[in-house]
Amino acid sequence: MVAHILKLKLLLLANGFKRSTGQLIGVIIGGLYALGMIVMLTLAAWFLAGETAIDAELSILIGSLAVLGWAIIPPLLTGVDLTLEPSRFVHFGIPQKVLGPALVLSGFISVPAILTIIGLVGGSLIWRLEPLVLPVAVVAAIATAVMAVLVCQYLTIMATALRAKRRFRELTFAVLFLLLICLGPIISSIASAANSLLDWVGPIASVLAYTPLGAAAALPGALAQGDYLQFAICLILAVAYLGGLYWLVNRATAQATVTPPPQQRAAKQSGLGFFKYTPGTPTGAVIARALTYWLKDPRYAIGVLMVPVLPLLFWFTGSQSGNYTMMYLLGPLIGVLLGFSISADISYDNTAFALHVLTGVSGRADRAGRALACFALSIIPVLAAAILPGAIAGEAWRIPGDLGLSLAALLVALGVASVASARYTYAVPLPGDNPMKTPPGNGLRVAVTQLATIGTMAILLIPVFIPYLMGWFQESQPLGLLTLGIGLVLGVGLLFGGIALGGKWYEQRTPELMQAVMLNK
Template sequence: MVARFLTLKLTLMGNTFRKSVWQTIGLILASLYALGIVGSLVVAVAAISFFEDPALAGLAVTLGGAVTVLGWWLIPIFAFGVDATLDPHRFTTFAIPRRTLVAGLAVAGLISVPGIATVLLALGTAFAWVVEPGVLLVALVGAVLGVATCVIGSRAITTTLAPVLESRRYREVVAIVAVVLAVLIGPLIGWLTNGVEISVGPAEDGNAFLAMVQQAAAVVGWTPFGAAWALAGAAHDGDWLGLVGRLAVALGTIGLAWLVWDRALGRALVRPPMGDGGGGRAKGLGAFGLVRFSPTWGVAARTATYWLRDPRYSGSIAVVPLLPVVIYFATQSTGNYFMLLATGPFVAWLLGFSISNDIGYDYTAFALHVAAGVDGRADRWGRTVPMLLVGPVVAALTVVATVWVADSWHLLLPLLGLALGLLLVSTGVSSAVSARLVYPVAKPGESPLKSPQGAAVATMVSQGVGFAVTLGLSVPVLALGIAAVLLGGVLWGVATLVGGLLYGVLMLVLGVRFGARVYDRRLPELLQQVQSFP
C-alpha cells in the first residue's frame, strides 16, 4: 500500500509536466534552484570537515538541521495549502487502515522539491564524516531520523490545526503576519549580527564567537529540533551517554509526532474540517454606497473592497509602512541616510506598480466585467482611482517621516516631487502592462505566499518588462530630482515638485488610454487567460 501511495504521488507529479508549459518550466527552475542550494551547503560542510575540523562541521549540521526542522514545522502554518495533492480527506471513502494511510502519506510527503532537497541535504552532509566510518554510520542514522522528524512533525501539526487552518479569518490574519515577518527578518538578522559583534569584541578574537556557537549547538542538540542531527557530533566526541540521550529525544519526538498525527487524522476522517463557512454580516453597501452609479466608480469600489478585505492585497499594504523601518535599521549602524531618504520615492513606485496584475487577481470574477460590458476606459480608470486617492497620501507621509528622521528638511520638496512623479508614472505603466501581460497568482482564499506552479517565469517576464518601462519613462523625473538634490535651492525643489506632477499626470493619462485600447482589443484573450490559470 505504501508503494501505491508513492506511485500515485509520482504520477501526480509527472502530470504537472504535461499540464502546462509554464508549470514545467517553473518546476524545472525550482528543482535546479533547490539542487544548487543543496550542492552549495554540502560542499561547504565537506570543506569545513576536511580542511578545518569535523567537529565544526557537526556544529553546522546540528544548527542547520534544527533550522530545517523548524521550517518544515512552521512554514505550512503560514503557507497553507501549499501541497494538497494527497489530501487525506480524499481517502475517506476507501477502506484503508489508518496506520497504513499514515505510513503512505509520510513516505509520499518526501516526493516533492522540498522533500527531495531535504533528503539529499541530510545524506550529503552526513558524508562529512566519511573519514570516520563509525561516525558516518551514526550520521546516516541521524539523517534518516532528522528527515522523519521534518515530515512527520509537519504533518502532525498541520493535521491537528486543520480546523483552524480552514478558517478564512485565520488565513487572512496569518497571511498578513507572515508577510510582516518576512519583511522584518532582514532587520532582525542585522540586529542580531550587530549584537554578536558587540558581544564578541574585537574582530581578531574569534574564540568567543566559536564558544557561543558551540554553546548554542549544545543546547539545540538536546531539543526535538536538533537531537537527530547532533548524534554524529556526540559519537565523534566519544560522548556515548549523550549519544543515547539524544537518540532517545529524537525517537521520542518522532513517536509522539506519529501518535499525534494518527489521532488527529482519525478525527479528521470522521469529522473533516469544513471551514468557518460564515461570511461577515453585511452592513450597507460598503464602498459601493459611497460612489456614484457608473461603471468606472463601480470598478473603483470593487477594487477598494479588495484592498481592504482580500489578504493578497492587504498583505502588500501591511508591508509599505514597514519599509522605512527596515531601511532605518539597515542604515542606523552607518549613519548614512541616503537609502532612508530614497524610501519615499521607492514606496511610491511600489504602490503604483502593485496594480500591475489586477486582472490576474480577479481570476474567474473577471467574467463579470466581460458579461457586464465594461469598456477598457472604465476598467482602467476604475482600478486606478483607489490608488490615486490613497497612494499620494502614503507617499507624502513616508517622505515627511524619512526627512524628519534624517533631519534633511531641505530635501522635502525634491523628494516629494520624485515620489509623486514616480507614483503617477508607475500607475500609468501598470494600467498599460496589466492589460497586456497577465500571470498566475494565488487564487482568492489561498495563501498570498503560495506561488502557482509555472508562474515564476511569467512573473519575472511581466514584472521585468514593467520595471524596465517604468524606469525608462521615469528618467525625466529622476533627472530633475537628482539635479535638485545636487544643486539645492527652493526653486529647484519647486521645479521638481511641479515638473514631477505634470509629467506624472501626462504619463498616467497616456498609460490609461493605451491600456484601455489593449483591454478592448484583447478582452476575450484576457478572460481565457485568467480562467486557465492553474
C-alpha cells in the same frame, strides 16, 4: 493497498513534471540550485572534519534548523502534498491501519524530502575522520529527516482547518512576509555579532539536543566525545519522539478521514461598505469594489506591507553605514510600488471580472475606478515619505523636489499600470490561495511583463528625474519647485492618458481578457 497508494504518489510526482515546459524548466533550475547548496554543505562538512572544536554543536544546529524549517514553512505556506491529503480519502473506506502508514510513507516521495535526506547525510560527513561515529551520524541524519517530515505532516493536518479560515491565512502570510523582508537585516546583525555568537552555540545546542529538533542529531557528537550517558538519553528520546510523532500522524489521519475540515464560509457583510461613500456611477462602483479588495484580499497585502517595512529597512541600512541618503527615495519607491500593484487587477478578479463584462462597464470607468481607489490609499503614505525625511533632517530645500518626484512616480505608475493590465494578463494566485503561491509554467511571462511595465515607468520619469538630480546636487529649492511642477503636469497627463488608452484597449479586448482570467493566464 499501501503499495498502490505509493505508486499513485510516484505517478503524481512524475506527472507534475509533464504539465508544461516552463514548469519543467523552473523545477530543473530550482533543483539544480538546491543541489548546489547541498554540494556546498557537503564540501564544507568534508573539509571542516576535525578542524573545529564544535562539530557536535554544528551537527545539532544543522539538524534542528532542518526540522524547524519543515515545521514552519510547509504547514503555514503550502502544506505537504494536497494531492494525498487525508480528507481526500473520506469516501474510499480504506482501513486506518493501511491508510495511515501509506500516507506517512508517501510524504517521503517528494523532491524536498529527498533533497533534505541527501543534504543531512552530506552534512554528516563532518564525522568522516571518526570511523565508528560516521555510521551513527548517517543513521542520525536519516532519523532527523524522518523527524522533519513527520512533524511537517502532523502540523499540516492539524492546520488544515485553520488554513480554511481567511484571517489565519492572512496573519501567517503577513508574519512570514515580514520575516522574509527583514531576513537581510537579521543576518547582518548576526554576522556583526559573530564573535559573541560563538559563546551561545554551546548552550543553545545543549538545549536542542533534548528536544525533537535535535535529539537524533546529537547522537554522533555524544558518541565522539565519549559521553555515553548523553548518547543513551538522546537515543531514547529520539526513538520516543519518532514513535510518538508516528502515532500522532496516524491519529490525526484517522480523524481527518472521519471528520474532514469544514468548508470556509463566506464572510458576512452588513451595510453597503465603501459603496455608501462613493458616487452612484460606474466609476464610483468600481472605486468601492477596488477599495474592498485592497482591504480584504490578502494578495494585495505585499504592496501594503512594504509601506511600513521600507522605512525600517532603509533606516537600518543607514544606521549600519552612517549614510541615510536612501531615506529620501522612499516617496518615489512607495509611489511606484503601490501604483504598480494595480497592473494585475484584472488577473486578480478571476471569474469576478464577469461582473464588469455583463454589466457593460466602460473601459474608461473601469480604468479610472481602479486607479482612483489605489490613489486614495496611496496618497497619504507617499506624501509622508516625501516630506518627513527632509523635515526631520532640517533640509527644507529638498522637500519640493522629493514631493515632485514622489507624486510623479505614483501618478505615472497608475497611468502605466492602467494600460498594462488592460493589455497583458498573467497567472496569479487564485482567490483564497496562498498569496505567496507561484502558479506553475508562467514564470517567464510574468517576469517579462512586470519588467517591461516597471521599465516603462522608469523611462517616463526621466523628465522629472533630471531636474530632481540637479536640485539635489546644487541643494537648490527653485530646482525642487521646478521638479514639483514638471512632476505634477507629467504625472496628471500620463494618468489621464493611461486611463484613456487603457480604457480603449479594455473595450477592444474584453472577450480576450475574460477568457484569459478564466484560464488564469
